[in-house]
Amino acid sequence: MDKHEFALDVSNLTVEYVTSDGIVHAVNDIDLKIPPQKSVGLVGETGAGKTSTALAIMNLIPSPPGVIRSGKIILNGYDVLHMKDSELNQVRGSEVAMIFQDPMTALNPVLNIGEQIEESILLHEDVTRDEAHEQACEMLEMVGIDRSRIYDYPHQLSGGMKQRVIIAIALCCNPHLLIADEPTTALDVTIQAQVLDLISNLRDEYRTAMLLITHDLGIVADMCDEVSVMYAGRIVEHGTVEEVFTNTKHPYTEGLFDSLPKINDRKSLLKPIIGLMPDPTELPEGCTFAPRCRYAMDKCFKRRPSLNAISDTHEVSCLAYEDPVFSIERNKHGR
Amino acid sequence: MVDNILEVRNLTKYFKTKKGLLHAVDNISFTLERGKTLGIVGESGCGKSTIGRSILRLIEPTSGEIIFNGEDLMKLNTLQMRSMRTKMQIIFQDPYSSLNPRRTVSQTISEAIELNHLIHDKKDIEKRVSELMDMVGLADRFANSYPHELDGGRRQRIGIARALSVNPEFIVCDEPVSALDVSIQAQILNLLKELQSKLKLSYIFITHDMSAVNYFSDDITVMYLGKMVEKSPVEDLFLQPEHPYTKALLSAVPIPEYHKEKRKRIILRGEVKSPINLPDECRFSSRCQEFCDVCKGSEPQLKEIRKDHFVACHNVT
């Protein structure tokens, strides 16, 4: 099935939540493409719309209140938004698997972990119970847990072990695309390193493409080939990791980098982004980042920028670049 | 002479649990110089918050001495301790659950002022609240808002204003930014740093974020399962970590910079031990990549391996 140009091809995706407080504009007309076997990072702050994007790709937006207002999602050739539920269930798991943001809800507390891995294997593969059990044991060992623990219940495992079981379940059917929504946010750094190491080894072994959702630019640098930066439901910058990190274009991306304490530099002051992300029920007209942007001009509050190409792989959505000599501070003094 | 605002000696806190005695904090000693910041790092459950809370006696230590401004806090009764807490305050990790949902911003900030009779006149209290709100960057218009109406960053600012309301000399910052977005984290870290120099505050800064602790602290203590495994001035620790756990911890931090080659890092195997009924051996031995026979023999003690740099490891001398 590797004949498709992209493991994932999302275009014009718009997701809204219709609530009593108004319409939450969670995802606003975004495009997202993942070439086969590539890993793309999706970064942004709380409420940027990352999880909504992931859920839409799985066609799992809770409805009501959620509505996929527009968009086309092609997953390894399958048109996800126009499939029967039965077909969709087959696609989930075998074509795409998701590691959810909240690891505590991802496992069923009343089933032992062996049963949970087996269940997922039986759903997608034509094997006997015994074969599924043996596969589950192998999966468990692959994620670094002794097979003797296959009858353990989730509460008997540490947070890191639980997350590894979830990874085993996600990868047991060898999906073409893995969506990992903050897979390590709840874990300690040494355990995080262990889990990320595991994900990247399995990803390479199985040649899985990956959408990695995170708010940690360090994880993106370690794990991804490309990165999309999301702000208030829009992608404001996309490029290879090298481009976005060494030739940053969007003022918001710059702000994210400037907000981070540098591990090798105790002296320089942090430069936070002022203010807050706008209320997604009342997005300002013009550029949604303008109210917090140090470079904002009058036009930024009136006109909405669109993503423009800087290179074959690098795009930015910022009106300041209409002035050909404009440059953000980060690129002025080298780094 | 060094002017130490705080000296903690052999602080120990055990919790009785159904399965046995849980060693949350085991025989920890350190000093904090006035105006400085001591960072405490280590993974979830290693005892960081228990240290912070024990120092303020919000939980009762099992044993140990806590000398604050020359006075042994363990000798104070409840009333004396309450008034001592105008000098020592704590900011909590979770800006959601640490605020009373039925109190407005100004009520929350003025509560301790009124309780401790620091200011009597209503007008003066109002003035002080508005001064505090200004100091932490909260606009006046939020004075009558309730916590749930505000975002995480603003709630954490309320927590800071509340801590500052009694004019403390010392604040335990227990993961003050962990629950916040990076852009907001930087706002709060800058604020805490600014307040420190303006008000000459001494801090204990609890975190699991190695970059933040480096930015924020003068000295740093690395904890593992209730024990201090390494302690040193912050530059020295980052330049030359000695304990195998500290090395793994530092190498595990993802760095937000582009690098062509994959970074080499130490990946720990094995699981964290249970803190209950610990055997007499190194607590890190189950995950240590430098594990050998002596590690099983006894628990390593903290040794000064070079000036001001302490390590508890059988293999580091």
Ligand SMILES: Nc1ncnc2c1ncn2[C@@H]1O[C@H](COP(=O)(O)OP(=O)(O)OP(=O)(O)O)[C@@H](O)[C@H]1O
């Ligand atoms: N079921 C829902 N009903 C109403 N609004 C929702 C729902 N789910 C998400 N939202 C809103 O949609 C917006 C985007 O949320 P989403 O969870 O996609 O963000 P995110 O980028 O994943 O954030 P986080 O980093 O906190 O996980 C937010 O404003 C959120 O409050």
Ligand SMILES: Nc1ncnc2c1ncn2[C@@H]1O[C@H](COP(=O)(O)OP(=O)(O)OP(=O)(O)O)[C@@H](O)[C@H]1O
């Ligand atoms: N009231 C309590 N009763 C029993 N055990 C407790 C209690 N409070 C804490 N503990 C245990 O003491 C140990 C230390 O907990 P503590 O909260 O100090 O860790 P921490 O380092 O602050 O962790 P985190 O990073 O998750 O906040 C843990 O094993 C915890 O489960």
Ligand SMILES: [Mg+2]
């Ligand atoms: Mg999310």
Ligand SMILES: [Mg+2]
């Ligand atoms: Mg804690």
